[in-house]
Amino acid sequence: MIAHRPGPLRVVVYEGAGSLPLEASMRTSLFAALLDRGYAVTRAGPASADQVEGATLVVLGRFAGVPPEVAAKSGDRVEVCDVTGKSCDEAVELVERVRGETPMNRPGGVPADTWKPWFPVIDPVRCTNCMQCLSFCLFDVYGVSVDHTIRVENPSNCKVNCPACSRVCPEVAIMFPKYHAGPIDGAPVSETDVGREKMKVDISALLGGDIYARLRERSADAKTRFSRERSSDAALAERRRCLTKMADAAAIPREVLDALPSAEEIQRRSAEAAKRAQEAFAAFQEASLRNSPSAP
Amino acid sequence: MLPASTHNLPSSNEPRILYCRCAFAQTIPDDVKQRVLEGLSESDQPFEAVADLCEMAARRDPHLIELAKGNRPLKIAACWPRAVKGLFHLGDAPLPESGVEIINMRTLSAEEVLAAIAAPMPHIHPTQSAEAKQ
Structure with missing residues (x-):
C-alpha cells in the first residue's frame, strides 16, 4: 500500500496577461488528463496564480514563445512550460518530465503503484469522543490528539473495504x-x-458472547482438531465458519477477517486498544470538565 | 511577471471554485464529473481542481489548509457535504463555519451542479446550504 507521499508538484494552467487562452476542448482534456494522473491543477486568470510554499509548481500556458518570469518563493521550484502548438499528450508529457522520478500516489496505475484512499473519516459534529472506535480497531488506525479527542492517526493502516468501525460507532x-x-x-x-x-454497537452481543473469547475458543477447538486430524484445511474451514458470522454482522470483507492475527494476538491488541481508549476517554472527560463554564 | 502567491482576487467577493475529480475511486458518476469539468473549462472562471480530496486528506496535504483559509467564499463540487467537511477536518484544515457551499456531484446532475456553481452564494448557514444540495 502506498500512502502519505507528498504531492510532488502542482500545475497551473495560466491564461492571464502575456498568454493566450487555450481552446476550451484542449483545456478540458488537459485538466482531465492531469487530474486522472493524480495532479492538482489550477486554472489561473489575470492576477491569479496560486502556489504552495515548498512546492514545485509547473506553469503551463500559450506564451507565444516568450515565457513569463515567475517570482518564486524561497525554496520553491517553478517551471514554466510553453504549450503553444502542443497536443494534450505533449503538454502532459512536459509535466511528467518536470516531476521526473518523484513518487506520487496515482489513480489506476500499475497494481504496485495503485492506492485506494480507504480510511475512516470522522464527522466532528456527530462524534462524542466515546473512544469506541479506538477500542475496537486492532490496526492502530485511530489515535488521540493533544486535546484528547479522537483522531484518525494512521489512515494507511486501515483495511481496504472494511467499514467495521463505522458499524460500532453509536453516533x-x-x-x-x-x-x-x-x-x-x-x-x-x-x-x-x-x-x-x-x-x-455490541458486535459481541450479536455473536452471542464476547467476540474475542469466541475467537479464542474457536481457535482452540480448531487447534485440537488440527492436532487430531493433522489437517490445515480443517482449521482454515473452522476459522472461516467462525468469521462468516462476523463478516455478515459488520460487513467486514472476508479477506480482512482471514488476515487477522492469531486469537492470542487479537486479545493482546484489543486489551491494549481498550486501555488506550479508557485513558483517552478519561482524559477527554477531565478536560471537558475543566473547560466547562461551571468549573471552579 | 506572475505573482509568487496570490489567493486569486482578494478584492472580489466572487467565490473560489474547487472541483474534485474523485480519481481514485468511481464514487461520482463519470458523466457528471466530466460534464461539470467541461462546463468549468468553457466558462471564464478561474478554478482549482484536485485529483481526489480523500487522497489529499489521507496525506494531510497542506494545500487543503490553503483552500480552507482563503479570504473569499468557497464552492466545492465534490460529494456528500458531511464527508467533505470531515475530509477537511481530517486534513487539519477545518472548513470555516460560513462562506462555504458544498455541491454534491454524487446525487445531482451535471446541469444542477453547474447551476449551483453559477448561482450567487446563499447567505445562510453552510449546514443549511449543504442540506439543500443533498
Whole structure:
C-alpha cells in the first residue's frame, strides 16, 4: 500500500496577461488528463496564480514563445512550460518530465503503484469522543490528539473495504467516503440509521458472547482438531465458519477477517486498544470538565 | 511577471471554485464529473481542481489548509457535504463555519451542479446550504 507521499508538484494552467487562452476542448482534456494522473491543477486568470510554499509548481500556458518570469518563493521550484502548438499528450508529457522520478500516489496505475484512499473519516459534529472506535480497531488506525479527542492517526493502516468501525460507532459519526451506500458514505444520517447503528454497537452481543473469547475458543477447538486430524484445511474451514458470522454482522470483507492475527494476538491488541481508549476517554472527560463554564 | 502567491482576487467577493475529480475511486458518476469539468473549462472562471480530496486528506496535504483559509467564499463540487467537511477536518484544515457551499456531484446532475456553481452564494448557514444540495 502506498500512502502519505507528498504531492510532488502542482500545475497551473495560466491564461492571464502575456498568454493566450487555450481552446476550451484542449483545456478540458488537459485538466482531465492531469487530474486522472493524480495532479492538482489550477486554472489561473489575470492576477491569479496560486502556489504552495515548498512546492514545485509547473506553469503551463500559450506564451507565444516568450515565457513569463515567475517570482518564486524561497525554496520553491517553478517551471514554466510553453504549450503553444502542443497536443494534450505533449503538454502532459512536459509535466511528467518536470516531476521526473518523484513518487506520487496515482489513480489506476500499475497494481504496485495503485492506492485506494480507504480510511475512516470522522464527522466532528456527530462524534462524542466515546473512544469506541479506538477500542475496537486492532490496526492502530485511530489515535488521540493533544486535546484528547479522537483522531484518525494512521489512515494507511486501515483495511481496504472494511467499514467495521463505522458499524460500532453509536453516533454514526464514522464515514468511509468511498463506500457505496449511506450513511457510511457520508449521506445524511436518519433517525432510523441511528437506531440501527446503535443495535450494532455490541458486535459481541450479536455473536452471542464476547467476540474475542469466541475467537479464542474457536481457535482452540480448531487447534485440537488440527492436532487430531493433522489437517490445515480443517482449521482454515473452522476459522472461516467462525468469521462468516462476523463478516455478515459488520460487513467486514472476508479477506480482512482471514488476515487477522492469531486469537492470542487479537486479545493482546484489543486489551491494549481498550486501555488506550479508557485513558483517552478519561482524559477527554477531565478536560471537558475543566473547560466547562461551571468549573471552579 | 506572475505573482509568487496570490489567493486569486482578494478584492472580489466572487467565490473560489474547487472541483474534485474523485480519481481514485468511481464514487461520482463519470458523466457528471466530466460534464461539470467541461462546463468549468468553457466558462471564464478561474478554478482549482484536485485529483481526489480523500487522497489529499489521507496525506494531510497542506494545500487543503490553503483552500480552507482563503479570504473569499468557497464552492466545492465534490460529494456528500458531511464527508467533505470531515475530509477537511481530517486534513487539519477545518472548513470555516460560513462562506462555504458544498455541491454534491454524487446525487445531482451535471446541469444542477453547474447551476449551483453559477448561482450567487446563499447567505445562510453552510449546514443549511449543504442540506439543500443533498
